[in-house]
Each structure stands twice: as structure tokens, then as C-alpha cells.
Amino acid sequence: MDTTQGGPVMVDDSLTLPQASDAGPRIDCRNIKVFYGEAQAIHDVSISFPDRAVTSLIGPSGCGKSTFLRCLNRMNDTIENCRVEGEILMDGENINDADIDPVLLRSRVGMVFQKPNPFPKSIYDNIAYGPRIHGLANGREDLDAIVEKSLRRAGLWDEVKDRLMAPGTSLSGGQQQRLCIARAIAVQPEVILMDEPCSALDPIATARIEELIDDLRSRYCIVIVTHSMQQAARVSQRTAFFHLGHIVELGETNQIFTNPREKRTEDYITGRYG
Amino acid sequence: MTDTARPSTPATAAAKHLKRRRAADGRFRYYGLSAILVALGALAILVLTIGSQALSAATYNVVRYDITLDPAVIAPDGATRPEDISRNVEGFYSLVRDNLLATFPEAQADRESRRELSDFATRLAVLPTARMVARNPELVGGAITLTAPLNDDLDLYLKGQGVRERKVKAGTVSVGQAGEDGLYALTGAGAFDPLLAALVVATDDLADDASAPGVLLTAGVSTGRLTNITSASARLELLTGQAQDFANARPVARIIVSPEAERTVSDHQIAWTLALKAMGRVDRVLRTTLLTNSDSTYPELAGGLSAIVGSLLTMLVTALVAMPIGILAAVYLEEFAPRNRITEFIEVNINNLAAVPSIVFGLLGAALYINFLGMPRSAPLVGGLVLALMTFPVVIIASRAALKAVPPSVRSGALAVGASQMQTVFHHVVPLAAPGMLTGAILGMARALGETAPLLLIGMVAFVGDVPKGPMDESTVMPVLIFSWSNNAERAWEPLTAALIVILLAFLLLMNGLVVFLRRKYERRW
Numbered sequence: 029m030d031t032t033q034g035g036p037v038m039v040d041d042s043l044t045l046p047q048a049s050d051a052g053p054r055i056d057c058r059n060i061k062v063f064y065g066e067a068q069a070i071h072d073v074s075i076s077f078p079d080r081a082v083t084s085l086i087g088p089s090g091c092g093k094s095t096f097l098r099c100l101n102r103m104n105d106t107i108e109n110c111r112v113e114g115e116i117l118m119d120g121e122n123i124n125d126a127d128i129d130p131v132l133l134r135s136r137v138g139m140v141f142q143k144p145n146p147f148p149k150s151i152y153d154n155i156a157y158g159p160r161i162h163g164l165a166n167g168r169e170d171l172d173a174i175v176e177k178s179l180r181r182a183g184l185w186d187e188v189k190d191r192l193m194a195p196g197t198s199l200s201g202g203q204q205q206r207l208c209i210a211r212a213i214a215v216q217p218e219v220i221l222m223d224e225p226c227s228a229l230d231p232i233a234t235a236r237i238e239e240l241i242d243d244l245r246s247r248y249c250i251v252i253v254t255h256s257m258q259q260a261a262r263v264s265q266r267t268a269f270f271h272l273g274h275i276v277e278l279g280e281t282n283q284i285f286t287n288p289r290e291k292r293t294e295d296y297i298t299g300r301y302g
Numbered sequence: 303m304t305d306t307a308r309p310s311t312p313a314t315a316a317a318k319h320l321k322r323r324r325a326a327d328g329r330f331r332y333y334g335l336s337a338i339l340v341a342l343g344a345l346a347i348l349v350l351t352i353g354s355q356a357l358s359a360a361t362y363n364v365v366r367y368d369i370t371l372d373p374a375v376i377a378p379d380g381a382t383r384p385e386d387i388s389r390n391v392e393g394f395y396s397l398v399r400d401n402l403l404a405t406f407p408e409a410q411a412d413r414e415s416r417r418e419l420s421d422f423a424t425r426l427a428v429l430p431t432a433r434m435v436a437r438n439p440e441l442v443g444g445a446i447t448l449t450a451p452l453n454d455d456l457d458l459y460l461k462g463q464g465v466r467e468r469k470v471k472a473g474t475v476s477v478g479q480a481g482e483d484g485l486y487a488l489t490g491a492g493a494f495d496p497l498l499a500a501l502v503v504a505t506d507d508l509a510d511d512a513s514a515p516g517v518l519l520t521a522g523v524s525t526g527r528l529t530n531i532t533s534a535s536a537r538l539e540l541l542t543g544q545a546q547d548f549a550n551a552r553p554v555a556r557i558i559v560s561p562e563a564e565r566t567v568s569d570h571q572i573a574w575t576l577a578l579k580a581m582g583r584v585d586r587v588l589r590t591t592l593l594t595n596s597d598s599t600y601p602e603l604a605g606g607l608s609a610i611v612g613s614l615l616t617m618l619v620t621a622l623v624a625m626p627i628g629i630l631a632a633v634y635l636e637e638f639a640p641r642n643r644i645t646e647f648i649e650v651n652i653n654n655l656a657a658v659p660s661i662v663f664g665l666l667g668a669a670l671y672i673n674f675l676g677m678p679r680s681a682p683l684v685g686g687l688v689l690a691l692m693t694f695p696v697v698i699i700a701s702r703a704a705l706k707a708v709p710p711s712v713r714s715g716a717l718a719v720g721a722s723q724m725q726t727v728f729h730h731v732v733p734l735a736a737p738g739m740l741t742g743a744i745l746g747m748a749r750a751l752g753e754t755a756p757l758l759l760i761g762m763v764a765f766v767g768d769v770p771k772g773p774m775d776e777s778t779v780m781p782v783l784i785f786s787w788s789n790n791a792e793r794a795w796e797p798l799t800a801a802l803i804v805i806l807l808a809f810l811l812l813m814n815g816l817v818v819f820l821r822r823k824y825e826r827r828w
Binding site: 134208 | 709711712714721722729730
């Protein structure tokens, strides 16, 4: 673990999350309804996400997984006509409350998108941007340390340490996606949302991202939307199956994939529809 | 293989259509190619006509006068202060006139000849020399060479554009004594045969009632009018120089079809011009005054400097007003404003504004800025504000298109790390859209640079002899000066106008080049 040896101790501490009680849910969603104008996309979804665990959301296209995921960091605010009802509790606070600033919320809930979307800036600036705007670094050295730590955590440091000033877009697809993950963890979030993070990547890059997700599990609450059943089985501890805006089944990943309670879940994971 | 035998398979059906599809492809390519050729042809014609016109104005003829700066003339009654000397145009001009009269004493004969000779240089042409002497007063009393542009009509004559003439070489002649009427008899066997032949050709395409063409004969610095031309003899009325110059020389005859009364240059003036040229006192030089002089009523002195400075000042005002307003309005409308009826209404009206004829903006500017706000007429400030009104809808539309082209993934990426909306827009979206926004802004400015109509209405068409020192000074702009010059009657203005058009086009090319440069340099891929 050269990560802990390399950087200054203070920064290391600040990047390490306090020990949370194991079973306590990081996010608790109650009766979430999402409307696009008149059309309802999510119907009364209640789900909680435990800390230090990966929860995967699976389901056929258009079932509302991504819409639901975007509720968790209020990215739906940016979509016109989109209305979210229900309570999403994080540390006992409803993040949909008017007095919660979405900017602060998003610094606590990071997000990685389907297509790698590094900023058209240097690798360094991609990582440093978040800490800079949130004022997380005191001076240049501090920022350098955060950049290095984030890149190490995302497993990208050894590949890019010699060309931090190269544009982020010059990396390969898989590297870009790990850059985006590094960018997300650089602002020290508590939760990381991933919206089909591997759908644009080849199997080798996918494997690296999956390894990374497994590593990150020890520190963060991770929610991942995926279309790959194998991926859900490999990386997640809990799985929720969405269908037509409802949660059909929610449980331990092992149980969902080996012994689903619902017929529809079984049909989906065995490839009979979807 | 069996498929080919049966004509009804999809493959054979497609093959039947293939030829027609290929033909349609080819036709379309030819249409496109011919459209481009037509456009290129039109461009080539434009460039050739304006370019060839402008080329003749790119150089002009100047005459050297060796004068002595007589203190009694340059600084009479002890007026030796530099400002007195530089203001003493009349004194310098009289030196030039005296020099001309000394060179061509025959002009002393009558008032009309003196006037024709003094037309060679305009009074104001001595101004640069007067200023130079004022800066160096030690020159007073010494001899200097004063250079002044030749009168525009004579300049055109020397360029072969003012008067249609045909040159024929005559044979060797001998010169007799002057007769009682002052005419000399020239004789030489067959010396005038080529001239007679040319005269027949020249008179052929004339109307029957036209007067006979004049013939001038030139040898060295001497020129005379020919009459009674026969194969072996002619009578010479000497205009300038010595009759003996014609002896044993092969003089050049010029057949000038249009009668003297219909010309802007007289026979005498032609004779003197040819003499000055033969003396080597006429130089054809680059017309740098086009860029260093201001407008003038004399074409040989006129330049575009005041209009160029006026245009630059106007563009500065336009840029300072239209670019911030246009770009900020575009950013607000595209990134922050909610989509509702009001913003839709605004959007539609911005598009309408961009389609309003420019002269309407001129009327608006005259009413609003000059009549209501009491700003000065003819000022670059008002012109710039009027053009800004016209330009900023264009800037808004181009900037919005550039902002729309930024992929949403950049916005969501920034929002997801906790950037506020303004940070997202100004740190990520605007930098990516900046080349496109600048392109739109500069193209809008380029359009404004070529605009004439609205500026006419706010009085920028006035004659401006001085270079404006600031945006509140009276001024004109390049396209308006082009318009004014093209309205002038004298022929010399025509090539000058073309030259000014070339300068304007050069500025436009410069701006478009800037656009290309900025795009190349700052366009980023994502």
C-alpha cells in the first residue's frame, strides 16, 4: 500500500472516511416517484443502500434504473419537466429538501457516467477541478497530493504519472473511465453512483474497472446500474431488479441470481426477456 | 450460381437499379461541381475587374521640381516660425509655378496657357514639402527637389487611360524655316505614309460629321501640332520645345480622335507632360498616399486614412458593445433561462432582429442617439452603436449555436463533481464554445465593417479631411468613402474607388483569416 506511504499524512487522513457502523444504510429512499411531465417513470420505489457495499440496479432498458440513480445526486434537477417525489434520506436529512444545496450534495455523492466524459483539459486538471472549486486543497502541494492519491485509488497513477499535463481525452476509453472515477473520488464523496460504467468498454478494460469497484467498496457506498448480469453478480453484494418503474425484487446478489423469489426476476436473469 | 439464372432474385433486381442509382450519383456530383465553378467564376470576375482597376491606382505619376527656397517667398516679412512656413502653401506653390513657367516659357503668352500649366500641380500638393521645410528651417535659402503628384487627368493620360490615342512613328524629316503664320514646314519623302494610313483607320470608325482627329508630333522634349499632312510634307505648329529637335529624328505622331474641347487635357498640357516625361522629371511611384492621406477633392491627393481610422474606431465601439452583450445574452438564454413563453418570444424576436434591413437601424440610430440622446452626428461612437444594434443579434445566434454544440456530457460531468451551474458554464461550456462564439462575433463584425446604409443616415457621409482622433470626432468609414468616391464625376476617382475597395476587402480577409486562425488554435475535440 504505497498510497499511504507516498502522500502527506494529513491528506491521507482527510481522504479516509470515518468508520461507519457496518449495517447502517448510507442512503434510505422512501416512496420515490419520478415524473417526466405527465408520465410517471418511477412508481413508489423504496430502497436503502448500505455503506461499504456495492448495490447493483439491473433491469431491461427503459425500466427507470438510470432515472432512479440520478435522483440520488439530484441530477434530475437539470432536466426540465422532471419532478421527484418522496424522501431520500442521507444522514437523516431529506436531500430533496429545498434547503439542501445540490452543489454540496454532489460533492458528497459522486457520479460516473456511461460514456467516459473527461473534461477537455489535462489529466491533472481533470482531477484537480473538483477539489479546487470546493476549496479542499491548501496550495499546490496539497493539490498534487490529492491528484496522486485519487489517481492511485483509481489504479491509473502508474499509467499516467509521467504525463499528467497530457489532455484527459488522449487516454484510452478504459483509462478515461478510470480517470472519471478518480475525478469523482477526488472530492472525497461518501457515495459513488455509476451509470453503466463499462458499457462503452472492452472486456479487459471492464475487468479493470470491476477490480477497481471491488477495491473502492471498502471505503464508499457504491450504487451501480448495469446491463450485464455477470457484472452485477461479480461486483455487487446487493441487487435490485427494476421493471417498468417498480422494484420487482431486492436482495443479496447471491440470492437474486441463484434463487430469485419472483418469476419475473428469474425470467430476466435467465435471459427470457428484457 | 443458380441465382443469376433467375431474374427475380433481389440481387438481380438491385443490379437493374444500380445503373440508375450510379447515374443519379454522378449527376449530383456534376451539379455540385458546376455550382462551385459558377461561384468561382463570379469571384474571379470580381477580383479581376476590381483588381485591374485598383492596380492602375496603385501607382501614380509624380513630377520633380528643383526649386530654390527663396526666403523672400517662403518666409516673407520675417515670418520664419515653423507654423508660418508650413502654412505658406501659396509661397511654395508659386515656386512650383515659376519652375513650370521657366521650363515652358511659351506658356507666358496668355492667361489660358498659364492656367493650363499651373494645373499640373494642385496647391495642396506642396503641403508635405512645406511641413518638411517647417521642421527643417535650415533648408530655407537652399535648393531642394519638391515632388508633387501630377494632375489626375494628366496622370490618367500618361497611364493611357484618359485619352484615346494611336501612336505612329514618322520617317526622318527635315525642318524648314518658320513661315509668317509661325508654322514650320516638315518635309521627307514618304515620311508621313504610315501616319496617313493610320489616320484612315482612325477616321473610319468616326461618325461623318465628326471633326478631323488632331495629330501631335513629338521628338524629345518638343511637341507640335501637325496639319496639312501629305505623304512627304506637313505643317508643324510648335507647342513646346525647339523646331530643330524634329530634324534628323524619327518623331512620334499621336493621333487623338476626340476634339480638344471634349477632352480634360489640352494639346498644350499633353505636350508639356510629354516634355516633362522626356526630361526624366516624371516618376511613376507607388501611391502610398492612399494609406497616409485623408480625403481630398483632388483625386491625386485623396487617400483613405481618415476612413480607415474611422472604420477602426467604429469597429472598436461595435466590438465593445455588441460582443459582451451578444455573448452574455446567448449564455444566459442557452444555459440559464427557463424554457417558457417569454424566452421563446425573445428568441423569435432576436431572429427577427437579425433579419431587419440595416437601413432601419440607421433610422433608429438617428432618432435615438442623435435626436434623443443628443450625441454628435458623424461620430464613430454613434456609428459603432448603430452597427452594434445590427450585429448583436447575429452574435447571439452564432454564440447560441456554438453553446448548443457543446456535448451535454461535459455539463453533467462538471455538475456531478459539484460545480455550480455558473461554474459549469464558465469553466467548461464557454471555453469549449469560445472559438465558435468568436467566429460568430467576428463574422458579424466583418458584416458591420462593410455596412454603408445605416451610416449614411447618421451623417457619416460628410466630407472629412482630418483623421479622427477619438470616437467623438467627425469621421467617415471605408464603405461610405467608397460610396462617396464612386459618386464623383472625374474619371480618376474610378480606379481610386477600386483601390479603396481592395483595401476594404483586405481588412475583411484579415478578419476572416483571424477567424480561421482562432478556430485552428483553440478548437478542442472532445
